[in-house]
Amino acid sequence: MLGLGHVGTTVAVAFACAGLRVHGVDHDASRALAVAAGRLPFDDEEPELTRALADAHASGRLTASTSLDDVRDAGVVLVCVETPTAPAFEALRACCTQLGAVLRRGALVIVEATVAPGTMGAVVRPLIEAASGYTEGVDFLLGHCAERVMPGRLLANLRRMPRVCGGSPAATRRMVALYRAVVEGELDETDWVTAELTKTAENTHRDVAIAFANQLALACERAGADFLAVRALVEKIGDRRVLEAGAGVGGQCMPKDPWLFHAACDPSTPSLVPAARAINEAMPDHVVALVEEALGEAKVALDGARVALLGMSYKPGSAEARRTPSLVVRDRLLSRGVEVRAHDPCVAAFRGDLATVLEGADAAVLLVAHDAYVRLSPADLARPLRSKVLVDARLVFDPAGARAAGLVFRGVGRGR
Ligand code: SAJ
Numbered sequence: 570m571l572g573l574g575h576v577g578t579t580v581a582v583a584f585a586c587a588g589l590r591v592h593g594v595d596h597d598a599s600r601a602l603a604v605a606a607g608r609l610p611f612d613d614e615e616p617e618l619t620r621a622l623a624d625a626h627a628s629g630r631l632t633a634s635t636s637l638d639d640v641r642d643a644g645v646v647l648v649c650v651e652t653p654t655a656p657a658f659e660a661l662r663a664c665c666t667q668l669g670a671v672l673r674r675g676a677l678v679i680v681e682a683t684v685a686p687g688t689m690g691a692v693v694r695p696l697i698e699a700a701s702g703y704t705e706g707v708d709f710l711l712g713h714c715a716e717r718v719m720p721g722r723l724l725a726n727l728r729r730m731p732r733v734c735g736g737s738p739a740a741t742r743r744m745v746a747l748y749r750a751v752v753e754g755e756l757d758e759t760d761w762v763t764a765e766l767t768k769t770a771e772n773t774h775r776d777v778a779i780a781f782a783n784q785l786a787l788a789c790e791r792a793g794a795d796f797l798a799v800r801a802l803v804e805k806i807g808d809r810r811v812l813e814a815g816a817g818v819g820g821q822c823m824p825k826d827p828w829l830f831h832a833a834c835d836p837s838t839p840s841l842v843p844a845a846r847a848i849n850e851a852m853p854d855h856v857v858a859l860v861e862e863a864l865g866e867a868k869v870a871l872d873g874a875r876v877a878l879l880g881m882s883y884k885p886g887s888a889e890a891r892r893t894p895s896l897v898v899r900d901r902l903l904s905r906g907v908e909v910r911a912h913d914p915c916v917a918a919f920r921g922d923l924a925t926v927l928e929g930a931d932a933a934v935l936l937v938a939h940d941a942y943v944r945l946s947p948a949d950l951a952r953p954l955r956s957k958v959l960v961d962a963r964l965v966f967d968p969a970g971a972r973a974a975g976l977v978f979r980g981v982g983r984g985r
Contacts, residue, residue, distance in 0.1 A: 570584075570591055570592065570593040570594065570646075570647050570649065571594050571595075571637070571640070571646060571647065571648045571649065571650060571664055571668065572594075572595060572648065572649035572650040572651070572664070572682075573593045573594075573595035573597075573600040573601060573603075573604050573610050573633060573649075574595075574600070574610075574611070574649065574650075574651065575611060575613070575718065575720060575723060575821070576649040576681060576682075576716040576718055577593060577595070577647070577649035577650075577681075578593070578600075578604060578609065578610055578611075578618070578622070579618060579718055579723040579724055579727050580647055580649060580681060580716070580727065580751075581593045581604070581625075581631060581633075581647075582618060582621045582622045582625050582631065582724065583621070583724060583727050583728065583751040584750065584751055585625035585628065585630040585631035586621050586624060586625050586628075586751075587750040587751050588630070588750070589630065589750065590630050591625075591630060591631050591632075592631075592632050592633065592634070592639050592640055592643070593631070593632070593633040593634075594633070594634060594635065594636065594637055594639060594640060595610070595633070595635060596635060597610075597635075598635050600633075601633045601634050601635045602633075604622070604626075604631070604633035605626075605632060605633040605634065606626070607622055607623045607625075607626030607627065607631075608622070609622060612917065613720060613721070613888050613889060614721070614888040614915070614917075615720075615721070615723050615724070617723075617724045617725065618723050618724045621724055637667050637668065637670075637671050638671060640668075640671060641671045641673060642673055643673060643676060644673070644675070644676055644677065645676065645677045645678075645679065645743075645747060646668060646672070646676060646677070646678045646679070647679050647681055648661070648664055648665075648668070648678065648679065648680045648681060648682060649681045649682060649716065650664050650682055651682070652682045652683055652684055652825075652829070658684065658688065658692065661680075661682060661684070661688075661692070661693070662692065662696060665692070665693050665696035665697050665700070666696050666697075666699075666700045667700070668697060668700070669696065669697040669698070669699065669700025669701035669703075670700050670701065672697065672700075672701045672703065672709060674703065674708050674709065675708070675709065676709050676710075677709070677710045677711075677712065677740065677743050677744070677747070678697065678709060678710070678711050678712070679711075679712045679713070679714050679744060679747075680693055680711075680712070680713045680714075681714055681715060681716045682715070682716070683715050683716070683768050683769065683822070683825075683826055683829060684713070684715075684765055684829065685765070685769065685829040685830070685832040685833050686762055686765040686766045686769060686829075686830070686832075686833035687762065687765065687833055688765060689711065689713050689735070689761035689762075689764075689765060690761055690762070693711065694711055697709070697711065706737055706739070706740075710736065710737065710739055710740040710743060711736060711737075711740060712734060712735060712736035712740040712741060712743075712744045712761075713734075713735040713736065713761050713764045713765060714732055714733065714734050714735065714744055714748065714764065715733065715764065715765075715767070715768035717730040717731075717732065717768075718730075720820070720821070720883075720887055720888070720889035721886060721887040721888060721889065727751065727752070728751060728752060728753050728754075729753060729754055730752075730754050731752075731754035731755040731756070731757065732748055732752055732754060732755075732756050732757070733757050733759060733763070733764045733767050733768070734748065734756055734757065734758050734759070734764070735759050735760055735761045735762075735763060735764025735765065736760070736761060736764075737760075738758075741758035741759070742758075744756075744758075745758060765833075766830075766833070768826070769826050769827070769829045769830035769833070770830055772822050772823055772826035772827065772830075773826060773827040773830040773831075773841075773842060773845075775812075775823065776818060776823050776824075776826070776827045776842075776845050776846070776849065777827070777841050777842075777845040778811075778812045779812050779813070779815075779818055779823075779845075779849060780844070780845035780846075780848040780849050781811070781812075781845075782796075782800075782811050782812040782813055782814040782815075783814050783815070783817075783848050783849060783852055783981075784848055785799065785800070785811065785814065785982070786814030786981050786982030787855065787982075789982050789983070789984045790981075790982060790983065790984045791984070792984060793984040793985055794984045795968075795982070795983055795984060796814050796964065796981075796982025796983065796984075797964060797982070813963070813964060814964065814981050814982045815852065815894075815962055815963050815964070815981060816852050816853060816856050816894040816895065816898065816936045816937075816962035816963065816981065817849055817850065817851075817852035817853045817856075817894030817897065818849040818850075818852075818894065819882075819883030819884070819889075819892050819893035819894050819895075820883040820884065820889065820892060820893075821889070821891065821892065824846070824849075824850075824892060827842045827845065827846060828842065828846070830842065831843070852894060852962075852981070853894045853895075853897035853898045853901065854897075854901065855981065856894075856898050856934065856936070856960065856962045856981065857898060857901045857902060857905070859960045859962075859979040859980075859981070860876060860902070860932060860934055860958075860960050860979075861905075862979060863932060863958045863959075863960055863977050863978070863979040864931060864932055864956065864958055864977075866958075866977045867931070867932075867956040867957065867958050867977045869931050869932075869956045869958070871902075871905050871906065871907060872905060872906035872907070873906055873907075873908070874907050874908070874931045874932065874956075875907075875908045875910070875929065875930045875931050875932075875955070876902055876907050876908070876909055876910070876930060876931060876932045876933075876934060877910045877911075877912065877926045877927050877930040877932070877933045877934065877954075878895060878898060878899055878902075878909060878910070878911045878912065878934050878936055879912055879913075879923075879926075879933060879934065879935045879936060879937070879939075879942050880895055880912075880913055880935060880936040880937025880938070880939055880942065880963075881893060881895040881896065881899075881911050881912075881913040881916050881918075881919045881936070881937070882895070882913055882915050882916050882937055882939075883895075883937075884937065885937055885938045885939050885940070886915060886939065886940070887915060888915045888916050888917070890913065890916045890918065890919070894936065895911070895913075895936045895937065898934070898936060898962075899911055910926045910930060911926075912926040913937065913939070914939050914941045915939065923941070924953060927950065927953040927954060928953045929953070929954075929955050930953070930954055930955060931954065931955050931956035931958055932954070932956060932958035932959070932960060933950050933954060933958070933959050933960070934959075934960045934962065935959070935960070935961045935962055935963055935965055935966070936962050936963065937963065938963040938964075938965050942965065943965055946970075946974070947959065947966060947967075947970050947971040947973070947974035947976055948974045950974075950976065951974045951975050951976050954976075956977075957975055957976050957977060958976065958977045958978075959971050959976040959977070959978050959979075960978075960979045960980070961978070961979070961980040961981070961983070962980070962981045963981070964980065964981065964982060964983075966978070966980065968980060968983050968985075
């Protein structure tokens, strides 16, 4: 296993718990040491994975180090390194070259990292062949099986989600036999490009659909309509489904994968990706504008106001707080002289007493629809607030109910 991040650690643990001997390698010594000691190399709340890692470590089937030399005799090598937006893939390229130098003849190499369509054939295969002197399909087999894990449900998702095994028939046969040890979901065999396109397309499709929901929400605000009312009427047409408008799109997959898909499209033809990404990435600024507008109605200037942000993770129920719209909202408000208080029931850094966070704040801004917030009534929110302002970025509260509770209300998609 090359790479001991969220994906690599989860996959390593799953195979070790299935009875295989697994050695994980990461150039980050702290990650390798954590896994070698039976501890998660990241501080997310993953109770099932934490227990399984401890079991795998106790069994002696899971070890870890920083040296690729330790995988010389591996029959299967899984590559789970980060693949950022730009298709340059420096980490993946370095990994392929270093792996090629130690790869055992007859081994199966599987890239689980999400890559731009075409990368397996144009980048991964030639780099491994050049570094090993081997020929793919003769001296080693090469496959692509993009991860489908999700923070907060890492192990459950790996076991449950269907997977696409891309490669030559010889490679996909071995991949299916391997993954059957840990995956309960369907295993489909196809070629590299189809597998690459499937993974990047599934998230691009979702990002574009979210962007449409956000654009509809902005149109509703501008026209004086309610997003939920319009959506309900649109969805009366059987095959129409509009996703949730909100404060933006966060997480490790959605902001990145559309650009990998875009990289495979003909640059001389129009693409949905830039527009969809621009719409979604502009939503945090729109939320800040709603906060400023609502505070203005309450005769409170943004500069010097005290604002409570409710929800810092990237989605409800998740402890994942990297690359989230909430962090953008927080930073924008701080740059405008706002005293920001942040709360999140799932993120350790932002846990604490909600009442204390709300007490004396001029405004409450709901950014993530965690159950703890959805259960609150407008009156619960109005009581501790100094200037009685509520901005709802996730379609949680009823505008009329909020105003009846004495709140100055603004909401994404909630036209007046
Ligand atoms: N979001 C919206 N509106 C929506 C849905 C999501 O604004 O209608 C936002 C969320 O708040 C979050 C971001 O988008 O900030 C991503 O949310 P997500 O539900 O797409 O969650 P992810 O990033 O964990 O997406 C994963 C993906 N699965 C994998 O990559 C294996 C995605 O393909 C799945 O569709 C999604 O989970 C899922 O269905 O839960």
